[in-house]
Amino acid sequence: MISSELDAAGVLDPSLRDAYRTCREINARDGKTFFLATRLLSPAQRPAVHALYGFARRADDILDEFDDSRGDEVRAQQLQLFSTQLFNCLVENQDCADDPTLTAVVHTARRYDIGWQLFDDFLASMRMDLTVTDYPDRTALERYMYGSAEVIGLQMLPILGTVGPREDAAPFAAALGKAFQLTNFLRDVDEDLRRGRVYLPADELAVHGVDRDVLSWCQTTRRIDSRVRRALREQHDVTRGVYEAARPGITALAPVSRPCVETALKLYSEILDQIEEMDFEIFSRRASVGKGRRAAVAGAGIVKAWGARLRHRKG
Template sequence: MIGSELDAAGVRQPELREAYRRCRVVNARYGKTFFLATRLLAPYQRPAVHALYGFARRADDILDDRDAGRSIDQQTSELTSLSNRLFTSLVDHEPGDDDPILAAVVDTARRYDIGWELFDDFLASMRMDLTVTDYPDRRALERYMYGSAEVIGFQMLPILGTIVPREEAAPYAAALGKAFQLTNFLRDVDEDLARGRVYLPADELAVHGVDRDLLVWCHENRRTEARVRAALIEQHARTREVYAQAYPGIAMLQPISRPCVETALNLYSKILSRIEALDFEIFTQRATVGTPQRAVVAAGGLGRAWAARIRDRSQPRWR
Protein backbone atom coordinates (compact mmCIF):
# COMPACT_ATOMS: atom_id res chain seq x y z
CA MET A 1 0.00 0.00 0.00
CA ILE A 2 2.68 2.52 1.01
CA GLY A 3 4.65 1.66 -2.10
CA SER A 4 1.74 2.57 -4.35
CA GLU A 5 1.25 5.84 -2.45
CA LEU A 6 4.89 6.76 -2.95
CA ASP A 7 4.69 5.84 -6.62
CA ALA A 8 1.63 8.05 -7.00
CA ALA A 9 3.45 10.86 -5.19
CA GLY A 10 6.43 10.62 -7.51
CA VAL A 11 8.88 9.64 -4.77
CA ARG A 12 11.54 7.52 -6.49
CA GLN A 13 14.75 7.67 -4.44
CA PRO A 14 15.10 4.60 -2.17
CA GLU A 15 16.33 6.61 0.83
CA LEU A 16 13.52 9.10 0.49
CA ARG A 17 10.94 6.35 0.12
CA GLU A 18 12.18 4.82 3.37
CA ALA A 19 11.99 8.25 5.05
CA TYR A 20 8.33 8.61 4.07
CA ARG A 21 7.64 5.07 5.25
CA ARG A 22 9.00 5.99 8.68
CA CYS A 23 6.68 9.00 8.84
CA ARG A 24 3.70 6.85 7.93
CA VAL A 25 4.52 4.39 10.74
CA VAL A 26 4.72 7.27 13.23
CA ASN A 27 1.37 8.66 12.07
CA ALA A 28 -0.33 5.26 12.27
CA ARG A 29 1.03 4.60 15.74
CA TYR A 30 0.44 7.93 17.45
CA GLY A 31 -2.22 9.78 15.44
CA LYS A 32 -4.94 7.18 15.06
CA THR A 33 -7.83 9.59 14.41
CA PHE A 34 -5.72 11.75 12.09
CA PHE A 35 -4.30 8.71 10.31
CA LEU A 36 -7.77 7.30 9.73
CA ALA A 37 -8.81 10.56 8.07
CA THR A 38 -5.72 10.61 5.85
CA ARG A 39 -6.77 7.28 4.36
CA LEU A 40 -9.51 9.24 2.59
CA LEU A 41 -7.03 11.40 0.71
CA ALA A 42 -5.85 10.51 -2.76
CA PRO A 43 -2.78 8.23 -2.59
CA TYR A 44 -0.47 10.93 -3.98
CA GLN A 45 -1.43 13.31 -1.13
CA ARG A 46 -0.85 10.95 1.77
CA PRO A 47 2.97 10.81 2.00
CA ALA A 48 3.23 14.59 2.39
CA VAL A 49 0.66 14.59 5.20
CA HIS A 50 2.51 11.76 6.94
CA ALA A 51 5.73 13.78 6.69
CA LEU A 52 4.16 16.85 8.32
CA TYR A 53 2.77 14.68 11.11
CA GLY A 54 6.11 12.95 11.59
CA PHE A 55 7.90 16.27 12.01
CA ALA A 56 5.32 17.55 14.51
CA ARG A 57 5.64 14.31 16.45
CA ARG A 58 9.43 14.62 16.50
CA ALA A 59 9.10 17.97 18.27
CA ASP A 60 6.50 16.53 20.66
CA ASP A 61 8.86 13.70 21.54
CA ILE A 62 11.51 16.22 22.58
CA LEU A 63 9.00 17.93 24.87
CA ASP A 64 7.82 14.65 26.36
CA ASP A 65 11.41 13.73 27.22
CA ARG A 66 11.02 15.72 30.45
CA ASP A 67 9.22 12.69 31.83
CA ALA A 68 12.44 10.76 31.25
CA GLY A 69 14.41 13.17 33.42
CA ARG A 70 15.79 15.46 30.73
CA SER A 71 16.32 19.09 31.75
CA ILE A 72 14.73 22.11 30.12
CA ASP A 73 18.17 23.17 28.91
CA GLN A 74 18.65 19.82 27.19
CA GLN A 75 15.23 20.00 25.58
CA THR A 76 15.81 23.58 24.46
CA SER A 77 19.10 22.54 22.91
CA GLU A 78 17.43 19.66 21.05
CA LEU A 79 14.65 21.91 19.70
CA THR A 80 17.26 24.44 18.59
CA SER A 81 19.22 21.68 16.86
CA LEU A 82 16.05 20.46 15.13
CA SER A 83 15.29 23.99 13.95
CA ASN A 84 18.84 24.60 12.72
CA ARG A 85 19.01 21.31 10.84
CA LEU A 86 15.68 21.97 9.16
CA PHE A 87 16.76 25.49 8.19
CA THR A 88 20.07 24.23 6.82
CA SER A 89 18.36 21.70 4.57
CA LEU A 90 15.29 23.69 3.58
CA VAL A 91 16.58 27.24 3.26
CA ASP A 92 20.35 26.99 2.78
CA HIS A 93 19.93 24.00 0.42
CA GLU A 94 22.85 22.18 1.96
CA PRO A 95 23.11 18.37 1.75
CA GLY A 96 20.14 16.53 3.20
CA ASP A 97 19.91 15.57 6.85
CA ASP A 98 20.47 11.93 7.81
CA ASP A 99 17.32 12.02 9.97
CA PRO A 100 14.61 10.33 7.86
CA ILE A 101 11.81 12.42 9.40
CA LEU A 102 13.60 15.64 8.46
CA ALA A 103 14.46 14.31 5.01
CA ALA A 104 10.79 13.59 4.31
CA VAL A 105 9.45 16.90 5.61
CA VAL A 106 12.07 18.89 3.69
CA ASP A 107 11.11 17.07 0.51
CA THR A 108 7.43 17.78 1.19
CA ALA A 109 8.10 21.46 1.89
CA ARG A 110 9.99 21.80 -1.38
CA ARG A 111 7.39 19.95 -3.45
CA TYR A 112 4.51 22.02 -2.11
CA ASP A 113 6.34 25.29 -1.51
CA ILE A 114 5.59 25.30 2.22
CA GLY A 115 7.46 28.25 3.71
CA TRP A 116 10.17 27.93 6.34
CA GLU A 117 8.43 30.56 8.48
CA LEU A 118 5.54 28.17 9.20
CA PHE A 119 7.93 25.60 10.64
CA ASP A 120 9.69 28.36 12.59
CA ASP A 121 6.38 29.52 14.09
CA PHE A 122 5.53 25.93 15.01
CA LEU A 123 8.85 25.40 16.78
CA ALA A 124 8.45 28.74 18.60
CA SER A 125 5.26 27.42 20.21
CA MET A 126 6.98 24.16 21.05
CA ARG A 127 9.66 26.15 22.89
CA MET A 128 6.90 27.89 24.86
CA ASP A 129 5.85 24.51 26.20
CA LEU A 130 9.18 24.20 27.97
CA THR A 131 8.59 27.21 30.25
CA VAL A 132 4.96 28.33 29.97
CA THR A 133 2.59 26.28 32.13
CA ASP A 134 -0.45 28.58 32.35
CA TYR A 135 -2.25 31.08 30.11
CA PRO A 136 -3.73 34.17 31.78
CA ASP A 137 -6.28 34.83 29.04
CA ARG A 138 -7.47 33.68 25.63
CA ARG A 139 -5.20 36.13 23.84
CA ALA A 140 -2.15 34.44 25.37
CA LEU A 141 -3.52 31.01 24.50
CA GLU A 142 -4.22 32.16 20.95
CA ARG A 143 -0.58 33.19 20.56
CA TYR A 144 0.46 29.67 21.51
CA MET A 145 -2.13 28.03 19.27
CA TYR A 146 -1.09 30.07 16.24
CA GLY A 147 2.18 28.20 16.09
CA SER A 148 1.02 24.88 17.49
CA ALA A 149 -2.24 24.47 15.55
CA GLU A 150 -3.08 27.19 13.04
CA VAL A 151 0.14 26.90 11.05
CA ILE A 152 -0.57 23.18 10.66
CA GLY A 153 -3.67 24.19 8.73
CA PHE A 154 -1.58 26.55 6.60
CA GLN A 155 0.93 23.77 5.89
CA MET A 156 -1.84 21.41 4.83
CA LEU A 157 -3.54 23.77 2.39
CA PRO A 158 -1.16 23.35 -0.58
CA ILE A 159 -1.39 19.57 -0.21
CA LEU A 160 -5.18 19.58 -0.02
CA GLY A 161 -5.56 22.17 -2.77
CA THR A 162 -8.17 24.91 -2.97
CA ILE A 163 -10.69 26.15 -5.53
CA VAL A 164 -10.29 29.71 -4.24
CA PRO A 165 -7.12 31.74 -3.69
CA ARG A 166 -5.19 30.09 -0.88
CA GLU A 167 -5.26 33.22 1.27
CA GLU A 168 -9.07 33.15 1.18
CA ALA A 169 -9.17 29.60 2.54
CA ALA A 170 -6.38 30.15 5.08
CA PRO A 171 -8.51 31.54 7.97
CA TYR A 172 -10.77 28.50 7.79
CA ALA A 173 -7.81 26.11 7.78
CA ALA A 174 -6.43 27.94 10.81
CA ALA A 175 -9.77 27.70 12.60
CA LEU A 176 -9.96 23.95 11.98
CA GLY A 177 -6.49 23.39 13.38
CA LYS A 178 -7.45 25.47 16.40
CA ALA A 179 -10.71 23.53 16.87
CA PHE A 180 -8.82 20.24 16.90
CA GLN A 181 -6.36 21.53 19.49
CA LEU A 182 -9.03 23.04 21.71
CA THR A 183 -10.74 19.64 21.66
CA ASN A 184 -7.49 18.02 22.79
CA PHE A 185 -7.10 20.60 25.56
CA LEU A 186 -10.53 19.74 26.96
CA ARG A 187 -10.03 15.99 26.64
CA ASP A 188 -6.55 16.10 28.20
CA VAL A 189 -7.07 18.47 31.16
CA ASP A 190 -6.24 15.69 33.62
CA GLU A 191 -3.22 14.45 31.66
CA ASP A 192 -1.87 17.98 31.20
CA LEU A 193 -2.20 18.70 34.92
CA ALA A 194 -0.04 15.65 35.60
CA ARG A 195 2.61 17.41 33.48
CA GLY A 196 2.13 20.68 35.30
CA ARG A 197 0.29 22.45 32.47
CA VAL A 198 -3.12 24.08 32.09
CA TYR A 199 -4.25 24.97 28.56
CA LEU A 200 -7.43 26.83 29.56
CA PRO A 201 -7.58 30.65 29.90
CA ALA A 202 -7.23 31.51 33.60
CA ASP A 203 -9.46 34.57 33.46
CA GLU A 204 -12.33 32.61 31.89
CA LEU A 205 -11.98 29.91 34.54
CA ALA A 206 -11.94 32.54 37.28
CA VAL A 207 -15.41 33.72 36.25
CA HIS A 208 -16.64 30.38 37.60
CA GLY A 209 -14.44 30.48 40.69
CA VAL A 210 -11.93 28.04 39.23
CA ASP A 211 -8.16 28.29 39.56
CA ARG A 212 -5.23 25.93 39.19
CA ASP A 213 -5.53 24.76 42.80
CA LEU A 214 -9.12 23.64 42.25
CA LEU A 215 -8.16 21.83 39.05
CA VAL A 216 -5.38 20.06 40.93
CA TRP A 217 -7.93 19.08 43.61
CA CYS A 218 -10.12 17.53 40.88
CA HIS A 219 -7.08 15.71 39.51
CA GLU A 220 -6.10 14.33 42.91
CA ASN A 221 -9.64 13.39 43.93
CA ARG A 222 -10.68 12.02 40.54
CA ARG A 223 -13.88 14.05 40.28
CA THR A 224 -15.22 17.16 38.54
CA GLU A 225 -16.24 19.78 41.09
CA ALA A 226 -19.39 21.77 40.21
CA ARG A 227 -17.56 25.03 39.49
CA VAL A 228 -15.09 23.22 37.26
CA ARG A 229 -17.95 21.56 35.40
CA ALA A 230 -19.53 24.98 34.73
CA ALA A 231 -16.20 26.29 33.41
CA LEU A 232 -15.70 23.24 31.19
CA ILE A 233 -19.21 23.61 29.79
CA GLU A 234 -18.35 27.15 28.74
CA GLN A 235 -15.05 26.07 27.16
CA HIS A 236 -16.91 23.26 25.38
CA ALA A 237 -19.38 25.76 23.88
CA ARG A 238 -16.55 28.06 22.74
CA THR A 239 -14.87 25.14 21.01
CA ARG A 240 -18.11 24.26 19.21
CA GLU A 241 -18.17 27.84 17.92
CA VAL A 242 -14.68 27.42 16.44
CA TYR A 243 -15.83 24.28 14.59
CA ALA A 244 -18.73 26.30 13.17
CA GLN A 245 -16.28 28.95 12.00
CA ALA A 246 -14.08 26.35 10.32
CA TYR A 247 -16.77 24.32 8.55
CA PRO A 248 -17.41 26.64 5.55
CA GLY A 249 -13.76 26.23 4.57
CA ILE A 250 -14.32 22.62 3.51
CA ALA A 251 -16.20 23.80 0.42
CA MET A 252 -13.14 25.89 -0.54
CA LEU A 253 -10.94 22.80 -0.85
CA GLN A 254 -10.44 20.72 -3.94
CA PRO A 255 -13.32 18.19 -4.08
CA ILE A 256 -10.91 15.26 -3.76
CA SER A 257 -9.77 16.55 -0.34
CA ARG A 258 -13.15 17.39 1.18
CA PRO A 259 -14.13 13.89 2.42
CA CYS A 260 -10.91 13.63 4.42
CA VAL A 261 -11.26 17.02 6.10
CA GLU A 262 -14.97 16.61 6.76
CA THR A 263 -14.35 13.18 8.29
CA ALA A 264 -11.58 14.57 10.51
CA LEU A 265 -13.90 17.36 11.63
CA ASN A 266 -16.66 14.87 12.42
CA LEU A 267 -14.35 12.52 14.31
CA TYR A 268 -12.83 15.26 16.46
CA SER A 269 -16.19 16.88 17.15
CA LYS A 270 -17.41 13.50 18.38
CA ILE A 271 -14.74 13.71 21.06
CA LEU A 272 -16.51 16.86 22.22
CA SER A 273 -19.79 14.97 22.22
CA ARG A 274 -18.20 12.22 24.26
CA ILE A 275 -16.93 14.74 26.84
CA GLU A 276 -20.46 16.07 27.16
CA ALA A 277 -21.91 12.55 27.41
CA LEU A 278 -19.53 11.87 30.32
CA ASP A 279 -21.01 14.94 32.05
CA PHE A 280 -17.50 16.39 31.99
CA GLU A 281 -16.13 13.73 34.34
CA ILE A 282 -12.80 13.98 32.56
CA PHE A 283 -10.74 13.31 35.67
CA THR A 284 -11.82 9.68 35.85
CA GLN A 285 -11.69 8.65 32.21
CA ARG A 286 -10.41 9.86 28.86
CA ALA A 287 -13.07 10.81 26.33
CA THR A 288 -12.53 8.69 23.24
CA VAL A 289 -14.55 7.72 20.20
CA GLY A 290 -14.99 3.96 20.06
CA THR A 291 -13.79 1.90 17.13
CA PRO A 292 -17.31 1.05 15.89
CA GLN A 293 -18.31 4.73 15.81
CA ARG A 294 -15.05 5.70 14.11
CA ALA A 295 -15.66 2.98 11.53
CA VAL A 296 -19.16 4.29 10.76
CA VAL A 297 -17.88 7.84 10.26
CA ALA A 298 -14.95 6.64 8.19
CA ALA A 299 -17.15 4.44 6.01
CA GLY A 300 -19.29 7.41 5.03
CA GLY A 301 -16.18 9.42 4.26
CA LEU A 302 -14.75 6.56 2.22
CA GLY A 303 -17.80 6.49 -0.02
CA ARG A 304 -17.52 10.23 -0.63
CA ALA A 305 -13.78 9.92 -1.21
CA TRP A 306 -14.17 7.22 -3.87
CA ALA A 307 -16.82 9.28 -5.64
CA ALA A 308 -14.55 12.32 -5.58
CA ARG A 309 -11.62 10.34 -7.00
CA ILE A 310 -13.74 9.02 -9.83
CA ARG A 311 -14.69 12.59 -10.74
CA ASP A 312 -11.16 13.88 -10.33
CA ARG A 313 -8.99 13.62 -13.41
CA SER A 314 -6.26 16.06 -12.38
CA GLN A 315 -2.67 15.04 -11.74
CA PRO A 316 -0.38 16.36 -8.98
CA ARG A 317 1.85 19.20 -10.10
CA TRP A 318 5.28 18.71 -8.63
CA ARG A 319 7.64 21.62 -8.22
Protein backbone atom coordinates (compact mmCIF):
# COMPACT_ATOMS: atom_id res chain seq x y z
CA MET A 1 0.00 0.00 0.00
CA ILE A 2 2.68 2.49 0.98
CA SER A 3 4.66 1.76 -2.19
CA SER A 4 1.65 2.52 -4.36
CA GLU A 5 1.06 5.77 -2.47
CA LEU A 6 4.66 6.83 -2.98
CA ASP A 7 4.48 5.88 -6.64
CA ALA A 8 1.31 7.95 -7.03
CA ALA A 9 3.01 10.89 -5.29
CA GLY A 10 6.01 10.63 -7.62
CA VAL A 11 8.42 9.85 -4.77
CA LEU A 12 10.96 7.60 -6.45
CA ASP A 13 14.27 8.20 -4.66
CA PRO A 14 14.89 5.20 -2.33
CA SER A 15 16.13 7.24 0.65
CA LEU A 16 13.24 9.67 0.31
CA ARG A 17 10.78 6.79 0.14
CA ASP A 18 12.25 5.43 3.38
CA ALA A 19 11.79 8.83 5.03
CA TYR A 20 8.12 8.95 4.03
CA ARG A 21 7.64 5.38 5.23
CA THR A 22 8.96 6.40 8.64
CA CYS A 23 6.43 9.25 8.84
CA ARG A 24 3.61 6.95 7.80
CA GLU A 25 4.56 4.49 10.54
CA ILE A 26 4.56 7.30 13.12
CA ASN A 27 1.12 8.43 11.94
CA ALA A 28 -0.31 4.90 11.99
CA ARG A 29 1.08 4.24 15.48
CA ASP A 30 0.42 7.54 17.26
CA GLY A 31 -2.44 9.20 15.37
CA LYS A 32 -4.92 6.49 14.57
CA THR A 33 -7.93 8.77 13.98
CA PHE A 34 -5.90 11.16 11.86
CA PHE A 35 -4.41 8.21 9.98
CA LEU A 36 -7.89 6.89 9.28
CA ALA A 37 -8.85 10.26 7.83
CA THR A 38 -5.91 10.15 5.42
CA ARG A 39 -7.42 7.03 3.86
CA LEU A 40 -10.10 9.31 2.41
CA LEU A 41 -7.50 11.28 0.47
CA SER A 42 -6.12 10.19 -2.86
CA PRO A 43 -2.98 8.00 -2.66
CA ALA A 44 -0.91 10.83 -4.14
CA GLN A 45 -1.84 13.16 -1.27
CA ARG A 46 -1.24 10.81 1.65
CA PRO A 47 2.58 10.82 1.93
CA ALA A 48 2.70 14.60 2.32
CA VAL A 49 0.08 14.50 5.08
CA HIS A 50 2.03 11.75 6.86
CA ALA A 51 5.15 13.94 6.63
CA LEU A 52 3.38 16.88 8.29
CA TYR A 53 2.07 14.58 11.02
CA GLY A 54 5.52 13.10 11.58
CA PHE A 55 7.01 16.56 12.00
CA ALA A 56 4.33 17.71 14.46
CA ARG A 57 4.64 14.48 16.41
CA ARG A 58 8.40 14.96 16.75
CA ALA A 59 7.79 18.34 18.40
CA ASP A 60 5.14 16.84 20.72
CA ASP A 61 7.53 14.06 21.71
CA ILE A 62 10.19 16.59 22.69
CA LEU A 63 7.68 18.25 25.03
CA ASP A 64 6.84 14.92 26.66
CA GLU A 65 10.31 13.38 26.75
CA PHE A 66 11.89 14.77 29.92
CA ASP A 67 10.46 14.46 33.44
CA ASP A 68 13.30 15.55 35.73
CA SER A 69 13.65 18.95 37.41
CA ARG A 70 15.69 20.25 34.45
CA GLY A 71 13.04 19.02 32.04
CA ASP A 72 11.83 22.37 30.75
CA GLU A 73 15.36 23.60 30.14
CA VAL A 74 16.25 20.46 28.21
CA ARG A 75 12.97 20.57 26.28
CA ALA A 76 13.62 24.19 25.29
CA GLN A 77 17.10 23.27 24.08
CA GLN A 78 15.80 20.30 22.11
CA LEU A 79 13.00 22.33 20.51
CA GLN A 80 15.47 25.03 19.52
CA LEU A 81 17.79 22.42 18.03
CA PHE A 82 14.88 20.88 16.10
CA SER A 83 13.87 24.34 14.85
CA THR A 84 17.43 25.14 13.77
CA GLN A 85 17.77 21.82 11.97
CA LEU A 86 14.54 22.42 10.05
CA PHE A 87 15.61 25.97 9.13
CA ASN A 88 18.99 24.75 7.93
CA CYS A 89 17.39 22.07 5.77
CA LEU A 90 14.42 24.03 4.43
CA VAL A 91 15.84 27.54 4.09
CA GLU A 92 19.61 27.05 3.96
CA ASN A 93 19.38 23.91 1.81
CA GLN A 94 21.62 21.88 4.08
CA ASP A 95 21.48 18.10 4.02
CA CYS A 96 19.09 16.42 6.48
CA ALA A 97 19.34 12.89 5.12
CA ASP A 98 20.19 11.48 8.55
CA ASP A 99 16.78 12.58 9.90
CA PRO A 100 13.88 10.89 8.04
CA THR A 101 11.20 13.11 9.58
CA LEU A 102 12.92 16.30 8.48
CA THR A 103 13.81 14.80 5.11
CA ALA A 104 10.16 14.03 4.34
CA VAL A 105 8.69 17.28 5.65
CA VAL A 106 11.25 19.43 3.83
CA HIS A 107 10.49 17.60 0.58
CA THR A 108 6.76 18.15 1.21
CA ALA A 109 7.24 21.83 2.06
CA ARG A 110 9.18 22.46 -1.13
CA ARG A 111 6.82 20.49 -3.31
CA TYR A 112 3.70 22.26 -2.02
CA ASP A 113 5.27 25.66 -1.34
CA ILE A 114 4.65 25.56 2.41
CA GLY A 115 6.69 28.43 3.81
CA TRP A 116 9.15 28.32 6.72
CA GLN A 117 7.08 30.85 8.66
CA LEU A 118 4.24 28.36 9.24
CA PHE A 119 6.67 25.85 10.73
CA ASP A 120 8.30 28.56 12.84
CA ASP A 121 4.89 29.69 14.13
CA PHE A 122 4.04 26.11 15.07
CA LEU A 123 7.28 25.66 16.99
CA ALA A 124 6.75 29.01 18.75
CA SER A 125 3.48 27.71 20.19
CA MET A 126 5.20 24.49 21.23
CA ARG A 127 7.73 26.60 23.13
CA MET A 128 4.86 28.43 24.86
CA ASP A 129 3.80 25.11 26.39
CA LEU A 130 7.07 25.09 28.33
CA THR A 131 6.30 28.27 30.27
CA VAL A 132 2.62 29.24 29.83
CA THR A 133 0.11 27.39 31.99
CA ASP A 134 -2.89 29.76 31.86
CA TYR A 135 -4.39 32.19 29.37
CA PRO A 136 -5.83 35.42 30.76
CA ASP A 137 -8.19 36.07 27.83
CA ARG A 138 -9.20 34.81 24.39
CA THR A 139 -6.69 37.02 22.63
CA ALA A 140 -3.85 35.28 24.47
CA LEU A 141 -5.34 31.84 23.80
CA GLU A 142 -5.82 32.60 20.10
CA ARG A 143 -2.20 33.66 19.87
CA TYR A 144 -1.28 30.18 21.04
CA MET A 145 -3.86 28.47 18.82
CA TYR A 146 -2.65 30.22 15.69
CA GLY A 147 0.65 28.37 15.89
CA SER A 148 -0.63 25.15 17.41
CA ALA A 149 -3.79 24.64 15.34
CA GLU A 150 -4.50 27.19 12.62
CA VAL A 151 -1.16 26.74 10.89
CA ILE A 152 -1.87 23.01 10.64
CA GLY A 153 -4.89 23.83 8.48
CA LEU A 154 -2.80 26.28 6.45
CA GLN A 155 -0.05 23.69 5.94
CA MET A 156 -2.61 21.14 4.78
CA LEU A 157 -4.32 23.49 2.35
CA PRO A 158 -1.93 23.22 -0.62
CA ILE A 159 -1.95 19.42 -0.28
CA LEU A 160 -5.75 19.32 -0.26
CA GLY A 161 -5.95 21.73 -3.18
CA THR A 162 -8.46 24.48 -3.82
CA VAL A 163 -10.83 25.42 -6.62
CA GLY A 164 -9.85 29.07 -6.39
CA PRO A 165 -6.99 31.12 -4.98
CA ARG A 166 -5.46 29.50 -1.92
CA GLU A 167 -5.72 32.73 0.06
CA ASP A 168 -9.52 32.69 -0.31
CA ALA A 169 -9.72 29.28 1.35
CA ALA A 170 -7.08 30.00 4.01
CA PRO A 171 -9.38 31.59 6.65
CA PHE A 172 -11.67 28.54 6.54
CA ALA A 173 -8.76 26.11 6.84
CA ALA A 174 -7.40 28.04 9.82
CA ALA A 175 -10.85 28.12 11.44
CA LEU A 176 -11.25 24.36 11.12
CA GLY A 177 -7.89 23.76 12.77
CA LYS A 178 -8.99 26.07 15.58
CA ALA A 179 -12.35 24.28 15.94
CA PHE A 180 -10.62 20.91 16.32
CA GLN A 181 -8.29 22.25 18.99
CA LEU A 182 -11.06 24.03 20.91
CA THR A 183 -12.90 20.70 20.97
CA ASN A 184 -9.80 19.05 22.43
CA PHE A 185 -9.52 21.79 25.04
CA LEU A 186 -13.08 21.16 26.23
CA ARG A 187 -12.79 17.38 26.19
CA ASP A 188 -9.40 17.36 27.91
CA VAL A 189 -9.82 19.88 30.74
CA ASP A 190 -9.20 17.11 33.27
CA GLU A 191 -6.12 15.75 31.51
CA ASP A 192 -4.65 19.21 30.88
CA LEU A 193 -5.19 20.19 34.51
CA ARG A 194 -3.17 17.15 35.58
CA ARG A 195 -0.37 18.51 33.42
CA GLY A 196 -0.67 21.89 35.12
CA ARG A 197 -2.36 23.69 32.23
CA VAL A 198 -5.73 25.32 31.58
CA TYR A 199 -6.53 26.09 27.95
CA LEU A 200 -9.67 28.16 28.62
CA PRO A 201 -9.73 31.99 28.83
CA ALA A 202 -9.48 32.93 32.51
CA ASP A 203 -11.58 36.08 32.18
CA GLU A 204 -14.45 34.18 30.53
CA LEU A 205 -14.34 31.55 33.28
CA ALA A 206 -14.28 34.27 35.93
CA VAL A 207 -17.62 35.65 34.70
CA HIS A 208 -19.13 32.40 36.03
CA GLY A 209 -17.09 32.39 39.23
CA VAL A 210 -14.69 29.74 37.97
CA ASP A 211 -10.93 29.70 38.45
CA ARG A 212 -8.19 27.07 38.64
CA ASP A 213 -9.12 26.21 42.24
CA VAL A 214 -12.73 25.49 41.28
CA LEU A 215 -11.58 23.31 38.38
CA SER A 216 -9.20 21.47 40.71
CA TRP A 217 -12.07 20.80 43.13
CA CYS A 218 -14.06 19.26 40.28
CA GLN A 219 -11.08 17.14 39.35
CA THR A 220 -10.52 15.93 42.90
CA THR A 221 -14.16 15.12 43.60
CA ARG A 222 -14.96 13.92 40.06
CA ARG A 223 -18.04 16.14 40.20
CA ILE A 224 -19.09 19.09 38.06
CA ASP A 225 -19.82 22.37 39.82
CA SER A 226 -22.81 24.27 38.43
CA ARG A 227 -20.60 27.28 37.80
CA VAL A 228 -18.21 25.15 35.78
CA ARG A 229 -21.07 23.68 33.81
CA ARG A 230 -22.25 27.17 32.82
CA ALA A 231 -18.72 28.20 31.89
CA LEU A 232 -18.18 25.09 29.77
CA ARG A 233 -21.49 25.56 28.04
CA GLU A 234 -20.40 29.04 27.01
CA GLN A 235 -17.10 27.65 25.68
CA HIS A 236 -19.04 24.93 23.88
CA ASP A 237 -21.20 27.54 22.13
CA VAL A 238 -18.13 29.50 21.06
CA THR A 239 -16.59 26.35 19.62
CA ARG A 240 -19.77 25.46 17.78
CA GLY A 241 -19.66 28.90 16.18
CA VAL A 242 -16.12 28.28 14.95
CA TYR A 243 -17.24 25.04 13.26
CA GLU A 244 -20.03 26.91 11.51
CA ALA A 245 -17.57 29.56 10.35
CA ALA A 246 -15.25 26.86 8.98
CA ARG A 247 -17.87 24.69 7.27
CA PRO A 248 -18.39 26.80 4.10
CA GLY A 249 -14.70 26.39 3.31
CA ILE A 250 -15.21 22.76 2.32
CA THR A 251 -16.62 23.87 -1.05
CA ALA A 252 -13.43 25.87 -1.61
CA LEU A 253 -11.38 22.66 -1.56
CA ALA A 254 -10.60 20.44 -4.51
CA PRO A 255 -13.49 17.95 -4.90
CA VAL A 256 -11.23 14.92 -4.25
CA SER A 257 -10.35 16.33 -0.81
CA ARG A 258 -13.82 17.29 0.38
CA PRO A 259 -14.91 13.84 1.68
CA CYS A 260 -11.87 13.68 3.97
CA VAL A 261 -12.45 17.11 5.47
CA GLU A 262 -16.21 16.60 5.72
CA THR A 263 -15.60 13.37 7.63
CA ALA A 264 -13.08 14.95 9.98
CA LEU A 265 -15.41 17.87 10.66
CA LYS A 266 -18.33 15.54 11.32
CA LEU A 267 -16.45 13.26 13.70
CA TYR A 268 -14.86 16.09 15.67
CA SER A 269 -18.09 18.07 15.92
CA GLU A 270 -19.75 14.90 17.25
CA ILE A 271 -17.25 14.93 20.12
CA LEU A 272 -18.66 18.36 20.87
CA ASP A 273 -22.15 16.85 20.74
CA GLN A 274 -21.08 14.17 23.20
CA ILE A 275 -19.77 16.75 25.66
CA GLU A 276 -23.15 18.45 25.61
CA GLU A 277 -25.13 15.20 25.83
CA MET A 278 -23.20 14.13 28.94
CA ASP A 279 -24.12 17.51 30.45
CA PHE A 280 -20.47 18.55 30.65
CA GLU A 281 -19.53 15.81 33.13
CA ILE A 282 -16.00 15.88 31.76
CA PHE A 283 -14.30 15.04 35.08
CA SER A 284 -15.93 11.62 35.39
CA ARG A 285 -15.77 10.43 31.78
CA ARG A 286 -14.13 11.31 28.49
CA ALA A 287 -16.27 12.31 25.54
CA SER A 288 -15.66 10.18 22.47
CA VAL A 289 -17.31 8.92 19.32
CA GLY A 290 -17.77 5.13 19.41
CA LYS A 291 -15.94 2.82 17.06
CA GLY A 292 -19.15 1.83 15.31
CA ARG A 293 -20.08 5.44 14.64
CA ARG A 294 -16.54 6.27 13.48
CA ALA A 295 -16.64 3.31 11.09
CA ALA A 296 -20.03 4.34 9.73
CA VAL A 297 -18.99 7.95 9.13
CA ALA A 298 -15.64 6.89 7.65
CA GLY A 299 -17.37 4.33 5.43
CA ALA A 300 -19.70 6.95 4.02
CA GLY A 301 -16.68 9.19 3.47
CA ILE A 302 -14.84 6.45 1.61
CA VAL A 303 -17.76 6.02 -0.78
CA LYS A 304 -17.80 9.76 -1.45
CA ALA A 305 -14.02 9.80 -1.87
CA TRP A 306 -14.09 6.99 -4.42
CA GLY A 307 -16.80 8.80 -6.36
CA ALA A 308 -14.84 12.05 -6.31
CA ARG A 309 -11.69 10.34 -7.55
CA LEU A 310 -13.60 8.60 -10.33
CA ARG A 311 -15.12 11.88 -11.49
CA HIS A 312 -11.69 13.52 -11.30
CA ARG A 313 -10.14 10.82 -13.51
CA LYS A 314 -12.97 11.08 -16.04
CA GLY A 315 -12.63 14.85 -16.04
